[in-house]
Amino acid sequence: MLPKEWHRSTLGEIARITSGGTPDRSKPEYWGGDIPWVTTGEIQFNTITDTGEKITAAGLQNSSAKLFPLGTLLMAMYGQGKTRGQVAKLGIEAATNQACAAILLNDNNDPDYFFQYLSSQYEEIRELGNAGTQKNLSGGILKGVLVPVPPYREQRRIAQVLTTWDQAIATAERLLANSQRCTRDLMASILSGRRRFREFTDKWRYVDLDAVFVRITRKNSTQNTNVLTISAEHGLISQRDYFNKSVASANLSGYTLLHRYDFAYNKSYSAGYPMGAIKPLLSYDAGVVSSLYLCFRMRSDVDADFDFFRHYFEAGLLDQEIEGIAQEGARNHGLLNVSVTDFFKLQLHIPTAPEQRRIAEAINVARADEARLKAQVQALRQEKAALMSQLLTGKRRVKLTVSETEVQA
Template sequence: MKEEIKERIEQICRCDIPEGYKKENGWIIPNNWSMRKGTNLFSFIRNGFVGTVTPYYCKDGIRYLQGTNIKNGKIVSEEVFFVTNEFHTKHPNSQLRTGDIVVIQSGAVGECAVINKEYNGGNCHALIIMSPHDKTNSLWFSNLLNSPYSSKLLRGIITGNTIKHILASDMKKLEIPTPSVTEQKKIANILTTQDRVIELKEKRLAEKQRQKKYIMQQLLTGKKRLPRFSGEWKANRLRNIATRHTKRNAIGNTNVLTISAQYGLINQAEFFNKAVASDDKSNYFLLEKGDFAYNKSYSNGYPFGAIKRLTRYEVGIVSPLYICFRIKEGSVSGEYLEQYFEAGLMNHEIQAFAKEGARNHGLLNIAVDDFFNSKILLPSPEEQTSIAEVLSTADREIDLLRQDIEQEKKKKKALMQLLLTGIVRVKV
C-alpha cells in the first residue's frame, strides 16, 4: 500500500480531514461526493410480501425468493421456491425486476443481492425491494451494503435486540456517501472483476474436490489398483487395529478441539471465534497427534457422523461425547485410515447398527461395542501407504487452492474498504 494512502487512512482514523476531503453528517468523504438519502437513490423502496405463502407454493411457476436465498451477496438458486400466478398477481408490490436490489429484513440484516435476468418477474417474501434511479448503479450499492462498511451505514436504523430488523421506511431515510454514477460503475466493475477471479478459483476447487472424491472411491475400495499391487484385500474389525482411548485431561490442557468438516480437529475458539466448552475440562478426553475422534452428530456431508484424525496439534482435548481411539502400532497406516473414514466407507457399517429413529437432536445413538465391531477393508501395508500418498497429494493441492481463495477474498475486502469509502479514487 502506498504511503499516501496509509497516511490518509491514519488521518481519517484520527478524524482529521485530508486534503481533497470534507466532513458531512459525521462522514469524511471526497469533496465531489455527496450524502444522499435512500429516496434520492431509489425510485421505489418497499417491503416484500409478509404473510403465509404455503398454500401458493407449487412445483413450477413464479420464482419466489426469501431471506435464506441471499447468501454472500448472491442468490442461492437451489433453494428457490415457486408460487402460483394467482399469488403473483395479487401481490404486485413484491414483484421483482432486473436491477432491483433485495435486502434481508430480519436476521442477517442488510445482506443483499442484485436481481439478474434469471429472476426478472419473480416475487419475494420478507425482503426489502429497492428499484434504483438511472443515477444509481445496483452493483455498487449491493457491494456497499455487503461490505464491512455497512455496519456504520445501518447502525442508526436497525431495531431489535435478539433478532435484528429493518423496514423499507428505514432504508428510505438511510444516508449514503455517494460518488457520481460514473465512479459508481467503475468501482462496481473493479469489484465484479475480483468476484469473477474468486468464482473461477472456487469452481476449480470444486472440480478438484470432485476428482479427489472419485479417486477415493476407486482406490479405497480396490476398484482401481495402483501399479505393482495385486494382492488380496482383507476385511478387519476396527477393534483389531485400534483401541478405545479414554484418557482424561488430568494435566489441565486447555486446547479444546471440535470436529469441522473442512478443517478436521481444530481449536474450538479458532473455529467458532468463541469458547463454548464448559469451565471444568478435567472430564474431557486428552488426545495426542495421530489419535482419532468420532463425532456421532450427523451433519451436511456426514450423515452418520464424522471421524477425524488429530494432525494440526501435538495434543488437545475433546468432549467426552466423542468416541476416541488410537491405532495399534504396526496394524494399519494412520494416513490410510484417515482417508478411508473421510470417504465415508464406514457409513454402511454404522448404518447397520444405528437403528431407525435413534437420532436425538442430531446425535446418533451408537453403542461403543458396535462401533468397534465395524469392518474395514485393508490392502497390504505397502499399498495402504501408496494410496495414502496419492490422496494426501490431492489434499495438499486442495488446501493450496483454499488458501489462494482466502487471499483473493481478503483482497476484495481490502478493495471494498478503500474504494467504497473514497479513500482510494478511481479515474473517471
C-alpha cells in the same frame, strides 16, 4: 471525509424502497406460471437470473406481489442464519415475496455500484434490525442507511473494477469446486477398492477395527486445559480457537487425554456426518475431549498407514457399518447409541500397507491442490475487500477517460 465531488445521502433519498408479497397458496391458479418469484433464500450476493418458483399473471394481479425491473437491488429483510442483510441484483424481471426489500434507484445512480457498496456493508446493515427474538430489517430502516454517492461516471468505473474482481473470484471458486468434486470422486473410488493402481493385485481383506486400532482410555492426569471439539472443516480443534472461549466444564480430570495422531469419534450426527465424525488430532501436541467421545490410536505392532485411515474415515466408509450397530430410534440429545464393544468390532475393508501408502499419497496430492486453490480464493476475496474499502470511500480514485471526464463535468 469524502472527495469534494462526492456527497453522502440516505438510501431513501436516492431510491424507492418497497417490497413484494406472496399469492394465496391455496389457489393453484396463482402458481406454476412464467413470472419469476424471488424468496430471501435466493438472495446471496448474486445476480438473479432464475427462481425456484414462478407465479401466474393472476397471482401477480390478485396479491401484494409486484413485478420489478431488471437492475433492481434486492435485500433480504428477514431470515435465519446469515440470510438477513444479503443483497442481490435482478438480472431479469421478477416479483418478490414480502421478506425481500426492492431498492429501485433514481436516475444517475448505478445499480452495480450500490450492489457493491451494500454488499460491503452487510455486517453493519444486518445489525440494524429491530430488537426481538429474531431481528428483522424493514423498509424504514433501509431508507435511513447512509451511502457515499460519487458522480455517476465514477460509480460506473468503480463498479467495473470491482466486477472484474468478482469474475476472477468466481473463476477461482469454480476451479476449487471442480477440484473438490474430483477429490471426492477419487477418494470414493480408490478407498473402496473399485479403482486400483496397476502394481497392486493382492485381494483386499476384511478386519475388525480393533485389529488395527486400540482404544484410548487415558484420563487427563496432566491437567491439560486444551479442550478440543470436532469441526467438519478443521477436525479436532481447540474450543478457544473455534468458539473464542471454552464451553467445557471447569473440572477436566474426567476428560480423555489425546496426543497428536490419536483419533476421536464424536457420536453426534451433524450436517455431512449422519453417523457422526471421526477425526485425528493434527493441530496440537495434546488436548482433551469429553468422555462421550470414543478415542483410539493405531497399534504399534501393525503395519498400516495413518493417512490412509484418516482419509478412509473422512470419506464415510464406516457409515454403513455404524448404521448397522446404532439402535434404531435410540438417539439421545443428538447422540447415536453406539456401544464401545460394537464400535471396535466394526469391519474395515483394507488393502496391504504398501497399497494403503500409495492410495494416501494420491489423495494427499489432490488435497494439496485443493488447499492451494482454496488459499487462492481466500486471497482474492481479501484483496478485493481491501480494494473496496478504498474505492467505495473515495480514499482511492479510479481514472476516468477524457471523454468520461468531460461528460461528468
